[in-house]
Amino acid sequence: MNQPANATIKLTSLSHGGGCGCKIAPGVLSEILKNSMRLPAPAALLVGKETSDDAAVYKLNESQALIATTDFFMPVVDDPYDFGRIAATNAISDVYAMGGTPIMALALVGMPIDKLPTEVIAKILEGGESVCAQAGIPVAGGHTIDSVEPIYGLVVLGLVHPDRVKKNDTAQPGDKLILGKPLGVGVLSAAVKKDKLDEAGYRALIACTTQLNTPGRRLADVKDVHALTDVTGFGLLGHLLELCRGAGLGASLNMDRIPLLPGVLELASAGMVTGASARNWASYGDAVDLASSITPSLQALLTDPQTSGGLLVSCAPSTADAILDIFRSEGFEDAAVIGEMIPGPARVAVA
Known part of the structure; x- marks a missing residue:
């Protein structure tokens, strides 16, 4: 059983990919962008595209900086309401990953009007709006097009104090690495498309992908949180390598400590x-x-694209327990210390 009984149209059959698995592979993306125009950035632009961070950040005044991000993709599940919820949760996550608080969203909607009834499209938008309501933000507008594949996502704006922005390139040697959510969303979504996911697996998939990464707001106030990102389409290894390259460090992971979905x-x-x-x-x-000891299946989970994945925190060892307490107080029971940043070249060792 890969979808609720009320899902009459198999959304995943209308797209060539799903969720953050739609992202262009990191190597290809790097090739595309290598010659992109680099105009001089204003001093107020605190975070731009130089570090592959989760969002852009622009300083408004001495106490406020604007976070701006966008994310959208094709269906990862068949139920339209759940698809909308997952896409919205994923888009809002980038604001939390910068240590910010979301304030507003705009909807991005591309739908095959000749294939999907209007009530199905409305359910997708309703799902997204329900998550925005949970995050305490309005969907204040957006844009729609007639598309060959169903696409939904959000532009999300947020606020953060300029001195408390959390970037992905400021990890320090000896930092502990904490992962907020278990891995395996891509595997479960693959099982959805092949009609191999049972009801319990579907519930686990939805619970994980619709859990807002709200601890990010509180992590902004923790000085010893040195770097922060979220794990999405490039998998745990890909986003950890972004931390490594940004800081000029290596990282080591303990496979036995990495949480996995059931x-x-x-x-x-x-x-x-x-x-x-x-x-x-x-x-x-x-x-x-x-x-x-890392089998091909474990390797696949380390590179598994996470749609609406967990926060990845690089923090001083002395504050790791306090960070775990923050996660668990907000319902992230699987949060765990999975490794550490180490001196050396930008490589990841997994034992």
């Missing part, structure tokens, strides 16, 4: 993996050292 290892072993997982590995696998 049943995903078995599903991955049965071939339920996305094409994006292999593309991710092809893009950055030469910067990863895997112990002999």
